[in-house]
Amino acid sequence: MLDILMGAISLGLLWAVMTIGVFITYRILNIADLTVEGSIAMGAAIAAQGITLGMNPYAATLLALIGGMAAGMATGLLHTQLKIPALLSGILTMIALWSINLRIMGKANISLLRMNTVYTLLENSGLDKAYAIIILGLIAVFGIITCLYWFFGTEIGCAIRATGNNPNMARAQGINTDVTIILGLIISNGLVAVSGALIAQSQGYADVQMGTGSIVIGLASVIIGEVLFGRKNFYSRLVSLALGAVTYRIIIALVLKMGMPANDLKLFTAITVAVALSLPTLKDYLIPIRRSYKGVD
């Protein structure tokens, strides 16, 4: 049981990086960006291929970051310069990345068995793999949260937040909303790719399919984090994302343990997200009924 829990926490921390990326587009920019499905696999592909070719695993992870940023930029350019709706721009990049990821890897998956990864150093010092992942995951997540907390407090960061909040107002205040949207997408997909790179190294392989459904997992983690751990200030919102991603993994581990077939996972996640997203509407729908009953009394 402890093994399962540790596995869930370690995986959750790696997915937390991705969740933060999804948060930037979904909550800050107010865009549902599907690029992430491609960029998470891209991060895995770049890191795996880089390591296979003998690169330092940290350098390979950094390269994944750059690849993800490029993917985000592609979506941003499609959306802002060619005026393709954001959702469609993301889908286009996502589809394109499928082929690009296959080209990067040269095949559908790459095994990283017995190769050096970012976790090797900690493992060699005698730590269990799950603990090594948790330690590195914590460092990555809190490093990223600190950086983002700082960044979104700067002038450029504020401009990005204003753009997602009210693009008309942003432009009236002299903000080039094309640039801020592209920047947000770059940062988001960069983080998602790093997450992909870290996940691939933890599970020992990269697969071109690993991005499928990841946006829903990201959204589920964002929403679980917000609902369960509050959203008072920006810092606690960022921390709640990490907690949300870990909680999601624990929930999944538990339902699998309770005997749910793994093939039903995506259906389960989709339903969870659909219910969570529709909560405000359901509330509106249910509350007036209760009121009218009160009126009769």
Next chain:
Amino acid sequence: MLAVKDVYKSFNPNTVNETVALCDVNFEMKEGEFITLIGGNGAGKSTLLNCVAGVYSVDRGTILIDNVDVTRLPEHKRAAVLGRVFQDPMMGTAANMGIEENLALAYRRGKRRGLRWGITRKEREMYREQLKWLELGLEDRLTDKVGLLSGGQRQALTLLMATLKKPKLLLLDEHTAALDPKTAQKVLEITDRLIREHNLTTMMVTHNMRDAIKYGNRLIMMHEGRIILDIEGEEKKKLTVESLLKRFGRIKGEEFANDRALLS
């Protein structure tokens, strides 16, 4: 200061839905002028303002601000010299951001944004002073989200944001139309006070004839995409609703008097 030369703007050109919003509009504006722009629905007042602000690109003609041709300049670049308040109170502020954060965004209008802090302690004091001046009690709510404010408070805040960095030209697009009469009056008073205090060159679109006559030192009336009246100086001061209606009647027959929207 502002020169609008032969500006022509149509929507949905070359379709059955084509509408000409501005038909060769010409006028010049001197520094320190406060124009009230009046006209019925579809007269082209808001379109004119949006063309000046760069929200719409014009089909023909040129727009100069301080002798600089801005006709091809994008909206966010023109923002450096423009202050704007919109009809919809939701449109001028970022609802999920704090009052001080909104002011800080406005304070950086026209400046290059970098990786410095989005708001500094020194600024906070200044914002507090400025908010005090509005007399709406907002100075104690600096970190409150703007979404919590009423429509009138939001418009007052947007006005402050538009003038925080003195704009060369202040554009007010029916900024009191969505407010209840009492709040509208209060926001208009704040507007007038701000304009006088900073000696702002202003263009204010309004539906309300009385306001158009009461405020400003020049009145422009538009009808079907053209300027049909342009009154300033002593003549403007002597203007009454009746005399304005009469003058319009002389130009366009009776339709103006029947334009319900103008008589509010």
